[in-house]
Amino acid sequence: MVFRGNELKHKDTKEQSFTKMILERLYSSFVYLRAFVPLCLIFAFGCGGDAPPVKSSAEATPVAIDITPEPPKVNQSTGGAAPVSGEGHKVSGVVHFNDEKPKRLVIKMDADPKCAQMHPGQKVGTEDAIVTGDGVANVLVYVKSGLPAKTYDAPTTPVEIDQEGCVYRPHIIAIMVGQELAIRNSDQTLHNIDCMAKINPPFNTGQPGPGVKQIVFHKPEIGLKVKCDVHPWMSAYIHVMEHPYFAVTGPNAAYAIGGLPPGDYTLEAWHERFGTQEIKVKIEGPDVEKADFTFEGPKKI
Numbered sequence: 001m002v003f004r005g006n007e008l009k010h011k012d013t014k015e016q017s018f019t020k021m022i023l024e025r026l027y028s029s030f031v032y033l034r035a036f037v038p039l040c041l042i043f044a045f046g047c048g049g050d051a052p053p054v055k056s057s058a059e060a061t062p063v064a065i066d067i068t069p070e071p072p073k074v075n076q077s078t079g080g081a082a083p084v085s086g087e088g089h090k091v092s093g094v095v096h097f098n099d100e101k102p103k104r105l106v107i108k109m110d111a112d113p114k115c116a117q118m119h120p121g122q123k124v125g126t127e128d129a130i131v132t133g134d135g136v137a138n139v140l141v142y143v144k145s146g147l148p149a150k151t152y153d154a155p156t157t158p159v160e161i162d163q164e165g166c167v168y169r170p171h172i173i174a175i176m177v178g179q180e181l182a183i184r185n186s187d188q189t190l191h192n193i194d195c196m197a198k199i200n201p202p203f204n205t206g207q208p209g210p211g212v213k214q215i216v217f218h219k220p221e222i223g224l225k226v227k228c229d230v231h232p233w234m235s236a237y238i239h240v241m242e243h244p245y246f247a248v249t250g251p252n253a254a255y256a257i258g259g260l261p262p263g264d265y266t267l268e269a270w271h272e273r274f275g276t277q278e279i280k281v282k283i284e285g286p287d288v289e290k291a292d293f294t295f296e297g298p299k300k301i
Contacts, residue, residue: 089283092256093292095136095249095269102129102273102298107167107233114189115166115231126233127171129273129298135253136295138172139271140222140239142246143257144278146265152243154178158214161226161236163191163207168226168236172272174246175238177220183213191234195226200240204229222270237272269293 104125109115130137158180162169164187175181185191185207192206199221205213220242228234239246247255257267262284269277274295281291 088259088261089286089289090256090258091260091265091267091281091283091289091291092254093141093290095139095141095253095255095271096134096292096294097131097136097274097296098134098294099297101131104130109166109231109233112166112189112231114187118165118187124165124167127167128235130251132251132253135249135251136271136274137249137251137253139249139253139255139269139274139293140172140174140246141249141255141257141267141269141293142174142239142241143243143260144266144268146263147243147245148261152176155244158182160184161193161238162186163193163228163234166191166231166234168228168234170248171236172248173236173238174241174248175217176241176244177217179216181215181217181238183207183215185210185212190230191228192230193226194229195224195238197221197224200224223272239270267291269295271295273298 104127107124107126109119109124127138154176159173159175160182161173162184164184166187166189173181183193183205188209190206190208192204194204195202197203197217199219200217203215205215207213217238217240219240221240224238224240226236226238245257245260247257249255260283264280264282267279267281269279274297277293277295279291279293281289283289
């Protein structure tokens with residue numbers, strides 16, 4: 001009986017120890033979850049979760065103003081890609097706007113104090129319609145048809161899109177198939193790039209702080225939109241090109257495409273709000289061929 005009593009006592013002690021261990025682990029898990037769940041929710045917002053993002057004041061209460069465009073961080077004439085060889089012929093021009101000048105909107109970032117603190121005393125404007133004088137910035141101009149059928153090597157220099165000051169820089173990027181895209185976060189806050197590709201595989205990558213991620217597109221695609229699910233005012237467009245004959249207009253609305261062999265070409269100008277236009281050009285002599293585009297009001301892409 002004593003043995004059984006000791007056995008029972010020993011058994012109770014083991015059960016009590018086991019129960020105590022379970023309770024301690026449950027408590028530790030509870031403490032961990034209290035800290036971890038909010039972080040998961042933040043990442044969910046940054047990676048396309050269903051929770052509502054930070055509300056943009058620019059969407060809710062538009063305020064029309066004129067804002068001088070900031071100079072791009074990369075060479076807008078080539079969208080960041082390696083320049084085309086100087087051999088061959090060149091076509092250049094200006095993208096005009098023949099309509100009532102659209103007003104840029106002020107982006108109010110008060111809903112995210114970290115974003116607002118990055119622009120003390122400054123006005124940050126939307127970039128979907130930048131018209132200076134009668135010239136349009138952020139227009140992709142590229143050779144749509146007429147080039148010889150061949151495969152073009154992608155530049156080895158990456159193209160960079162930066163999340164800086166809670167905006168994408170640059171707003172329009174042109175990159176070649178097979179060329180590396182470096183996605184940088186320069187801010188001390190969570191961002192993400194939600195890439196809504198239709199031809200290439202879509203992706204959604206979150207970056208909780210400064211860092212760089214790389215991606216490569218393997219198919220040509222025009223007008224590939226990217227956005228941030230955390231800050232809805234953040235958007236940009238990526239154009240994936242199969243050849244190097246393209247340019248993106250800067251604040252002066254000018255473009256230049258060099259290295260073209262003689263021939264008949266169709267050029268297309270693409271703008272996210274104003275739509276597309278085509279011009280046919282014939283390149284045969286040493287002179288620079290001029291080809292200006294003129295947009296008239298918003299169109300649906």
